[in-house]
Amino acid sequence: MNFENNLAFAQALDQQDILREMRNEFLFPQQNEKPFIYLCGNSLGLQPKVTREVLEVQLNNWQNLAVEGWFDGDSPWMFYHKELKKLMAPIVGAKPSEVCPMNTLTVNLHLLMVSFYQPKGKKYKIIMEAGAFPSDQYAIESQVRFHGFNPSDAIIEVKPKEGEYTLRTEDIIGAIEENADELALVLFGGVNYFTGQWFDMPAITKAGHKIGVVVGFDLAHAAGNVPLALHDWDIDFACWCSYKYQNAGPGGISGIFVHEKHFTNTSLNRFAGWWGYKEEQRFKMEKGFIPELGADGWQVSCTQVMPMALYHASLQLFEKSGFINALRTKSKTLTSYLFYVINEVNMKLGEEQFKIITPLTEEDRGAQVSIIAKADGKKIFDQLVANNVLGDWREPNVIRLSPVPMYNSFEDVFKTGELLLTISQNLK
Structure with a gap:
């Protein structure tokens, strides 16, 4: 697939997503009355709405x-x-x-x-x-x-x-x-x-x-x-x-x-x-x-x-959702899009600020993209959280981002890339 780094493209992918309604089955944490873009399902998954029932x-x-x-x-x-x-x-x-x-x-x-x-x-x-x-x-x-x-x-x-x-x-x-x-x-x-x-x-x-x-x-x-x-x-x-x-x-x-x-x-x-x-x-x-x-x-x-x-x-x-097969198809596209968006951020910064250490080949990875921040990694992570994007931090310099196909969207991925770019530019 030929990806594009713009909101309209991400939203178009979401419209084509046969699992897009699954997102409505979950409760998202909020900050300042806005839901997080939650990219930490590799550590703790979100609460399904049906759980309480x-x-x-x-x-x-x-x-x-x-x-x-x-x-x-x-x-x-x-x-x-x-x-x-x-x-x-x-x-x-x-x-x-x-x-x-x-x-x-x-x-x-x-x-x-x-x-x-x-x-x-x-x-x-x-x-x-x-x-x-x-x-x-x-x-x-x-x-x-x-x-x-x-x-x-x-x-x-x-x-x-x-x-x-x-x-x-x-x-x-x-x-x-x-x-x-x-x-x-x-x-x-x-x-x-x-x-x-x-x-x-x-x-x-x-x-x-x-x-x-x-x-x-x-x-x-x-x-x-x-x-x-x-x-x-x-x-x-x-x-x-x-x-x-x-x-x-x-x-x-x-x-x-x-x-x-x-x-x-x-x-x-x-x-x-x-x-x-x-x-x-x-x-x-x-x-x-x-x-x-x-x-x-x-x-x-x-x-x-x-x-x-x-x-x-x-x-x-x-x-x-059809168990894991349908989820896997979406997962591969989500992570590939996140790879693309991170590379776009590096290109706009003119350097490899974020080095991806997750395997490039889709068949060699799950719903996770780990990146090493060349500089200011913890500051960048903290700014992501402050702006309602929640992944997780691993010492000494790794940010793990996990787009889970059950509840994450392509728009989530695009907006995360936008925020990574803005934060990195402001820290220069």
């Missing part, structure tokens, strides 16, 4: 049914997670039996590593991306120590080449192959939080399986953002949060994926709890853990009804 249903159930809400009412809490599973599965490309909403992201990462990180002999190392989100780094470090290993020895981090910001797939695969004799687990992010790079998950999985190693992913920045096919890609396990691209509220409930090929593997360790016990026998309260078949067998504590209600509200909007 869906939550109110469960609050009423609690009020009117109290403890009997576990078994009575239109959607008994005992089985509430099953309603979500049907809506979660298409977002990550899984069977409903392979997914389950539960806990929070890092808790689930730990629980899954209990099962899928099983070091034996000289095969004890974990390979991951350098610069992964700190929570992943801490979780992996602590798991390695739990097994008696030194993180500096047991964790292999794959770094970008000198002078580059993103990883090359061939370097990831090369690192897996080079360390084949010592690896016990391949554990990557799906989309890197800092650069927005979407890793080649099928290629990474294939490389790990080729050397007989389990492969898992943290999909915090991928689920609800990019099209996933976890089952078909033969990924062993994954987990994600729901509060970024899936708009389930701050600290929202997490989700897990376990490939069905592992359902009957009795050699897997797990930290068990009663909600993962075989459903039809759970309330017999008997000793001896018997897991429910499927991802549900990794549950520990009982259903978190209110967080699930928040997630349920947003999942209904994904269903309404």
Whole structure:
């Protein structure tokens, strides 16, 4: 598409957008009685308008049914997670039996590593991306120590080449192959939080399986953002949060994926709890853990009804929008337009004030564009916020802008570019 850097062009794209009405399903924060251009969905998604209504249903159930809400009412809490599973599965490309909403992201990462990180002999190392989100780094470090290993020895981090910001797939695969004799687990992010790079998950999985190693992913920045096919890609396990691209509220409930090929593997360790016990026998309260078949067998504590209600509200909007495929088509155009607008800003400034570190190729990125400000980065970011454009700031000099296709418009992108230009000119 040949883009134009003017308001009329951006508005014309919005008129052609088949998802443009989805924007009306969300509540936008305001400042000085004006709504923000919200470009921070990669950190916390906006609140769907239907959220209050869906939550109110469960609050009423609690009020009117109290403890009997576990078994009575239109959607008994005992089985509430099953309603979500049907809506979660298409977002990550899984069977409903392979997914389950539960806990929070890092808790689930730990629980899954209990099962899928099983070091034996000289095969004890974990390979991951350098610069992964700190929570992943801490979780992996602590798991390695739990097994008696030194993180500096047991964790292999794959770094970008000198002078580059993103990883090359061939370097990831090369690192897996080079360390084949010592690896016990391949554990990557799906989309890197800092650069927005979407890793080649099928290629990474294939490389790990080729050397007989389990492969898992943290999909915090991928689920609800990019099209996933976890089952078909033969990924062993994954987990994600729901509060970024899936708009389930701050600290929202997490989700897990376990490939069905592992359902009957009795050699897997797990930290068990009663909600993962075989459903039809759970309330017999008997000793001896018997897991429910499927991802549900990794549950520990009982259903978190209110967080699930928040997630349920947003999942209904994904269903309404046609799940991820329609969103992905718009997302690629939105980010491409943001690339174009930022380059236009640099051209008008006569220098590369903003260096884009997100992959140029559409298939290698999600709904995020990260830029390094050559100078005055924090001042520029603060001025964006003061003028009702809200992205987020990452030290030491990166501004992350996330045009989310569910609620962002092409006009949002154009106006952000205009503001970046004005602020930069005023700071000269």
